[in-house]
Amino acid sequence: MIIVVGYAPTPPGQAALLAAVEEAQQRRGSLVVLNSSRGDALSDPGFAQPADLEWVRATCAEAGVDFSIRQEVRGKEASEELVALLNEVNADLCVIGLRRRSAVGKMLLGSNAHRILTEAPCHVLSVKPTDRHV
Numbered sequence: 001m002i003i004v005v006g007y008a009p010t011p012p013g014q015a016a017l018l019a020a021v022e023e024a025q026q027r028r029g030s031l032v033v034l035n036s037s038r039g040d041a042l043s044d045p046g047f048a049q050p051a052d053l054e055w056v057r058a059t060c061a062e063a064g065v066d067f068s069i070r071q072e073v074r075g076k077e078a079s080e081e082l083v084a085l086l087n088e089v090n091a092d093l094c095v096i097g098l099r100r101r102s103a104v105g106k107m108l109l110g111s112n113a114h115r116i117l118t119e120a121p122c123h124v125l126s127v128k129p130t131d132r133h134v
Contacts, residue, residue: 006094020095083120
């Protein structure tokens with residue numbers, strides 16, 4: 001089983017990674033962690049820095065999960081990158097973190113989560129951060 005997780009160094013991103021690790025352990029699957037940025041990765045708070053990626057590596061390794069990490073900076077929305085990766089690796093499951101947004105925020109910025117939910121070629125597990133995830 002191949003599980004793809006959209007990761008950003010945020011509480012929802014951390015919750016998604018931890019949930020994906022749990023799924024990989026339970027299903028004896030492998031994990032592909034995707035972190036991406038549309039533009040200037042240095043100023044994008046969602047783009048994982050070396051310390052963030054070390055946390056990802058340590059978390060996956062401690063759990064005994066087979067994993068790989070991909071970072072992309074190609075000018076695409078995170079949802080585009082994630083859906084493309086799901087298709088590329090023929091993923092069985094996608095895990096994403098959700099954050100609360102107002103209706104106006106969704107209208108102005110669009111919804112990556114909505115796009116992933118409607119375009120993913122596999123099941124999608126969406127998680128929200130809780131105290132146990134961060």
